[in-house]
Amino acid sequence: EVQLSDSGGGLVQPGESLRLSCAASGFTFSGYAVSWVRQAPGKGLEWVSAIGRDGVTHYADSVKGRCTISMDNSRNTLYLQMNSLRAEDSAVYYCARYSYDSSNFYGMDVWGLGTTVTVSS
Amino acid sequence: IQLTQSPSSLSASVGDRVTITCRASQGISNYFAWYQQKPGEAPKLLIYAASTLQSGVPSRFSGSGSGTDFTLTITSLQPEDFATYYCQQLTYYSLTFGGGTKVEIK
Numbered sequence: 142e143v144q145l146s147d148s149g150g151g152l153v154q155p156g157e158s159l160r161l162s163c164a165a166s167g168f169t170f171s172g173y174a175v176s177w178v179r180q181a182p183g184k185g186l187e188w189v190s191a192i193g194r195d196g197v198t199h200y201a202d203s204v205k206g207r208c209t210i211s212m213d214n215s216r217n218t219l220y221l222q223m224n225s226l227r228a229e230d231s232a233v234y235y236c237a238r239y240s241y242d243s244s245n246f247y248g249m250d251v252w253g254l255g256t257t258v259t260v261s262s
Numbered sequence: 263i264q265l266t267q268s269p270s271s272l273s274a275s276v277g278d279r280v281t282i283t284c285r286a287s288q289g290i291s292n293y294f295a296w297y298q299q300k301p302g303e304a305p306k307l308l309i310y311a312a313s314t315l316q317s318g319v320p321s322r323f324s325g326s327g328s329g330t331d332f333t334l335t336i337t338s339l340q341p342e343d344f345a346t347y348y349c350q351q352l353t354y355y356s357l358t359f360g361g362g363t364k365v366e367i368k
Contacts, residue, residue, distance in 0.1 A: 176357060178305075178359075185346075185348065185360075185361050185362040186305060186348050186350075186359040187359065191357060199355050199356060235305075237304075237305075241352055245292045245314075246292065246294060246295060246310060246351075246352040247310045247311065248295035248307040248309075248310035249297070249305070249307060249350070250307045250310075250316065252305060253304065255304055
């Protein structure tokens, strides 16, 4: 079965760091682009970061300079290293795979269940 | 690129036809998708490439539009369709979501 299992969330204090993980099963990341999307309590979806099939990384302005997305192809696992965490980073974080070509965007078709990050003193 | 969804919420009855719109601040061609999210669940892909129905999604859902204006239509709303709907665009450097439309029971 094709699925993503995200983990690593927890309660941290402002200024601390956290690393989220997203393990793929039933497929290999190398054939797709992958992304982190977050959702603060009662709010909408916010794109956080992505790594394309070409390995190029992209970040939302809200996390640029504080987060690093990476992938371990040997483990088929995606990571999001988050530093200098703020209260406004508190959210459920989802990993998702997506694909595109020169003509179309095929959408984020597989999502993890989400892992909750709470930043509070 | 900013995506503006409207309305932000609506009330409808089972059997109603529902239309949600999403306007992009710049043209985005076919790099556009729609998602459904129910409380406590991850989003679910409904429509990709602006108008292509994802496998397994009921045919009462349809998408249309191009350039800057896109529409999600649900013909004959069913009880399981009460949820929040999001549009999304892809550019080389970002993936942006609209603010969401909550579809509630009238």
